[in-house]
Amino acid sequence: MKQFLIFIKKExxxxxxxxxxxxxxxxxxxxxxxxxxxALTNEVKNAKIVIMDQANDIASQxxxxxxxxxxxxxxxxxxxxxxxxxxxxxxGNIRLALIFPAQFNNxxxxxxxAQLQVIADASDPNNATTLTSYISSIIQDYATGIAKTxxxxxxxxxxxxxxxxxxxxxxxxxxxxxxxxVLMLVCVMMTAVSIVKEKETGTMEILLVSPFSPxxxxxxxxIPYLILSLVNVTSILLxxxxxxxxxxxxxxxxxxxxxxLFIITCLTIGIFISVKTNTMQLAMLISLMGMxxxxxxxxxxxxxIENMPVPLQVISNIIPAKWYYIIVxxxxxxxxxxxxxxxxxxxxxxxxVVMMVISLKSFKIRLS
Amino acid sequence: xxxxxxxxxxKIYGKDKTAVDDISFSVNQGEIFGLIGPDGAGKTSIxxxxxxxxxxxxxxxxxxxxxxxKDYKQIRSxxxxxxxxxxxxxxxxxxxxxxxxxTIFNTTIAENYHLIKDIYVQLExxxxxxxxxxxxxxxxxxxxxxxxxxxxxVLFLDEPTTGVDxxxxxxxxxxxxxxxxxxxxxxxxxxxxDEANRCDRIAMIQSGQLLSVDTPANIIKSYPEQLYAIKAxxxxxxxxxxxxxxxxxxxxxxxxxxxxxxxxxxxxxxxxVTYLETKGLQDIELIKTxxxxxxxxxxLL
Numbered sequence: 001m002k003q004f005l006i007f008i009k010k011e012x013x014x015x016x017x018x019x020x021x022x023x024x025x026x027x028x029x030x031x032x033x034x035x036x037x038x039a040l041t042n043e044v045k046n047a048k049i050v051i052m053d054q055a056n057d058i059a060s061q062x063x064x065x066x067x068x069x070x071x072x073x074x075x076x077x078x079x080x081x082x083x084x085x086x087x088x089x090x091x092g093n094i095r096l097a098l099i100f101p102a103q104f105n106n107x108x109x110x111x112x113x114a115q116l117q118v119i120a121d122a123s124d125p126n127n128a129t130t131l132t133s134y135i136s137s138i139i140q141d142y143a144t145g146i147a148k149t150x151x152x153x154x155x156x157x158x159x160x161x162x163x164x165x166x167x168x169x170x171x172x173x174x175x176x177x178x179x180x181x182v183l184m185l186v187c188v189m190m191t192a193v194s195i196v197k198e199k200e201t202g203t204m205e206i207l208l209v210s211p212f213s214p215x216x217x218x219x220x221x222x223i224p225y226l227i228l229s230l231v232n233v234t235s236i237l238l239x240x241x242x243x244x245x246x247x248x249x250x251x252x253x254x255x256x257x258x259x260x261l262f263i264i265t266c267l268t269i270g271i272f273i274s275v276k277t278n279t280m281q282l283a284m285l286i287s288l289m290g291m292x293x294x295x296x297x298x299x300x301x302x303x304x305i306e307n308m309p310v311p312l313q314v315i316s317n318i319i320p321a322k323w324y325y326i327i328v329x330x331x332x333x334x335x336x337x338x339x340x341x342x343x344x345x346x347x348x349x350x351x352x353v354v355m356m357v358i359s360l361k362s363f364k365i366r367l368s
Numbered sequence: 369x370x371x372x373x374x375x376x377x378x379k380i381y382g383k384d385k386t387a388v389d390d391i392s393f394s395v396n397q398g399e400i401f402g403l404i405g406p407d408g409a410g411k412t413s414i415x416x417x418x419x420x421x422x423x424x425x426x427x428x429x430x431x432x433x434x435x436x437x438k439d440y441k442q443i444r445s446x447x448x449x450x451x452x453x454x455x456x457x458x459x460x461x462x463x464x465x466x467x468x469x470x471t472i473f474n475t476t477i478a479e480n481y482h483l484i485k486d487i488y489v490q491l492e493x494x495x496x497x498x499x500x501x502x503x504x505x506x507x508x509x510x511x512x513x514x515x516x517x518x519x520x521x522v523l524f525l526d527e528p529t530t531g532v533d534x535x536x537x538x539x540x541x542x543x544x545x546x547x548x549x550x551x552x553x554x555x556x557x558x559x560x561x562d563e564a565n566r567c568d569r570i571a572m573i574q575s576g577q578l579l580s581v582d583t584p585a586n587i588i589k590s591y592p593e594q595l596y597a598i599k600a601x602x603x604x605x606x607x608x609x610x611x612x613x614x615x616x617x618x619x620x621x622x623x624x625x626x627x628x629x630x631x632x633x634x635x636x637x638x639x640x641v642t643y644l645e646t647k648g649l650q651d652i653e654l655i656k657t658x659x660x661x662x663x664x665x666x667x668l669l
Contacts, residue, residue: 002471002474003471003472003474006467006468006471006472007468007472010457010460010464010468013459013460013464014457014459017459018459201453201455201458202451202453202454202455203455203456203457205421205449205451205455206449206451206455206456206469206514206515207472208420208421208444209419209420209421209444209447209449210444210445210469210472210473211441211444211445211472211473211474212472212473365440366420366421366422366423366440367416367421367422
């Protein structure tokens, strides 16, 4: 036990004394969360729009003030003739035009159905789709609001619903993905490199010629990275709650339990790589190419798995990050309980056990 | 009982790279035993088999009575091993390294402090310095401390003085002498022939083969001819002429001199001087010289 403790203490010293490792370990998750959360989102903020209000009645005014309050749109100007719409688009910075016809409120009140026109700049189709759905949901929201006060079903536009992400936030999809990516990198690469480093510098030779068994060496190598990874999970969650305004809808305890499981999976993969390689460069290369790339491609976090050809869909099943990504999404965003993802958990456990058995079998008690 | 016993040991790398070819020797308890040979002779392979790091491809070996294959666990807790390359944690301090290895071997620094005291007092001023920032000699002393801290029965030192300055080398051998008095068996390898005299017995190894095992004194005594050292104004020409001179048994460069021996024991060396002068060499200096281990080594090749 004393041997264990001093070994773990030694491992912490290695990590904490190496500024570069420390930077990768704790800087990377923060940077990634912030980059994915802010820079790479496909949500649109402060899009400039123009409004032509031919009705100028209570309904149109209320909708306009709702739009003005939203942080997605910024009303650039109010115009009065259809010709101005075209010239506004031609200036280039206007994304969308909203036209209320005359008698808007009248139609809504008496026919229970009002129409309005949304014109979007579709030179960037993704952007246009996103913006039109934002604005439809604002209008829809208003219609439901007034419908509540009476029994008359007022309708303005077709119903659009956004499940789990009503404000179409960009961050929710990224946080679980970044968690999977960061843990994969930290655990696999750091453990693999730290074990191979002992081989390369020759300290493994001394450790082997000691009563401390090689198996214990491996276990005490893994424990510090388990702890450091949990610190990383905590910091990612704190960032996502307090900086990205993304609440954790499910059980935090469950989230940590599943994260611990995934970390152990990654640690066993790292150990496996370290058993099979003899140089730090090779270990790092395999961890990066062999682990990070499939994680990005096949976890479903950047590219939807459903859109892939069947062979690739099959391959995606052996990527642990895919299952972890599903679990984290279920807990964090959908707020589901264990019964929703016990299958995914079981698959992760199976992958871990298989990797553990393989690495223990190929582990050498001697050199070469 | 012998501390180390090696019988017909064979170690082959890959398909046909024979590193150790049928070597047998034994090391008595409490002696300093040297493995002497140039780089690539197979010294490190022998060390790795004896420290249970490699499996032998033939023959057998025991350390402190335990078999290196079957009883590797017992051997691992009984021996101290210092690999050829500096193998401590460069980012840990001197004290942390020592403390780490003491704990790994289930002991404490205090328990065996008497063993390392003489060495450690020199390291003590730097105990908070990272091992990576020590000088070469200091690193070796620290590595020795770490290998000694658990009071090993047999100490294996693989080229401990390679890359160390002459003063530190001398100190290092004095330390080994003190350890020997504590009844620790020491097996040490070195490519430096001049260090062979510091050992109680030596095994001379070349290309995986054992040339001779004996005390340094006996090996020198068994050198059959009188040896001469010779010098002239043109050493290159001198060596070439000696090589073709039919009275010469062996000749080779040795430092600033050339060492030669003659075929006839009664041969008068003055004749050789005369002969060389007729060949156009000047300032010839020919003197009797003491046989060194290196001469014996060259003779055995």
